[in-house]
Amino acid sequence: MESVICDLCGDNHTKKLWTTSDRWTKTGQRFDIVRCLECGLVFVNPRPDKNEIERFYPEEYSPYHRSKKIRWFLKKNFQLAREVNILRKFLPEKAKILEIGAGGGEDLAFLRDRGKWLTEGTDLSPYAKETAQKEFRLNLTLGQLEEISFPNESFDLVRNKYVLEHVHSPKSMIGETYRILKPGGTLIVFVPGHLYLWGENDMLAHHVRRYKNRAHLSRVLQKNGFHVERCSWWNIFLFLPIATIILLIKLKDRIFHRGKHEPGDHIYELPRLLNRFLKRVLVLENKILAKGFDSPVGVSLFAVARKKP
Numbered sequence: 001m002e003s004v005i006c007d008l009c010g011d012n013h014t015k016k017l018w019t020t021s022d023r024w025t026k027t028g029q030r031f032d033i034v035r036c037l038e039c040g041l042v043f044v045n046p047r048p049d050k051n052e053i054e055r056f057y058p059e060e061y062s063p064y065h066r067s068k069k070i071r072w073f074l075k076k077n078f079q080l081a082r083e084v085n086i087l088r089k090f091l092p093e094k095a096k097i098l099e100i101g102a103g104g105g106e107d108l109a110f111l112r113d114r115g116k117w118l119t120e121g122t123d124l125s126p127y128a129k130e131t132a133q134k135e136f137r138l139n140l141t142l143g144q145l146e147e148i149s150f151p152n153e154s155f156d157l158v159r160n161k162y163v164l165e166h167v168h169s170p171k172s173m174i175g176e177t178y179r180i181l182k183p184g185g186t187l188i189v190f191v192p193g194h195l196y197l198w199g200e201n202d203m204l205a206h207h208v209r210r211y212k213n214r215a216h217l218s219r220v221l222q223k224n225g226f227h228v229e230r231c232s233w234w235n236i237f238l239f240l241p242i243a244t245i246i247l248l249i250k251l252k253d254r255i256f257h258r259g260k261h262e263p264g265d266h267i268y269e270l271p272r273l274l275n276r277f278l279k280r281v282l283v284l285e286n287k288i289l290a291k292g293f294d295s296p297v298g299v300s301l302f303a304v305a306r307k308k309p
């Protein structure tokens, strides 16, 4: 375990918010969730170091596998199709895309097949690499982005979707991204937002931080030279129901002092009808966001940033 300073602002004054255990490995080990008193970033501290973190991502970790159950946020081809349409406006065929933390490769294969772009992906997990190879004929590069050393100015687009909340230093990852993007190249980032939404979901997915607001996310990008073209909340309409569910689960856990959930548990599996309804909501929301409307609330944050031409 290692103690760390705030990755966003460098301050070392924090307040402990609560203590929790890991839902996957069930070692009984406890982790403190703290908030930076200077900038408000919420993160796990002390945390497993780079060597220890591997055992928290076992073979069963769900993003390494192709999703088969009804999980509305994983069955997202309709969202990817929209993303492809948006990207086509500025990415020519054969443009080079890199996805960081590509997992089992579902998204990347979709972008390759629909968008006709040249795709590369990275991940830390040999299991993810194996799935991506077997299911989608994708050859992921294994390792931390900073250690892989892609040549300067290699990519037209880097996609960083729900990765920053897992990594040891978002600052160095974003800096490295800037280096490997071509001049004028684009970075797309998604992260979970709101510190009070920290819950079961984060523990199951092994997050080590959440971002408080748009300024938080913009700051880590601007500090590394990016021009932030757009930064908005995402999952707008589901914010209230999701926030309510997370807060109720937290309340229940606090009252009964339990954490008896199995990996990949109930929170992601939904009845088919509800699933269909949620999909409709997201389709509508994506349409609105695609028109350029930035939402002031949501469950996640996303940003589109550009390297100087």
Ligand SMILES: [Zn+2]
Pocket (backbone or CB within 6 Å): 006, 007, 008, 009, 010, 011, 036, 037, 038, 039, 040, 041
């Ligand atoms: Zn800070």
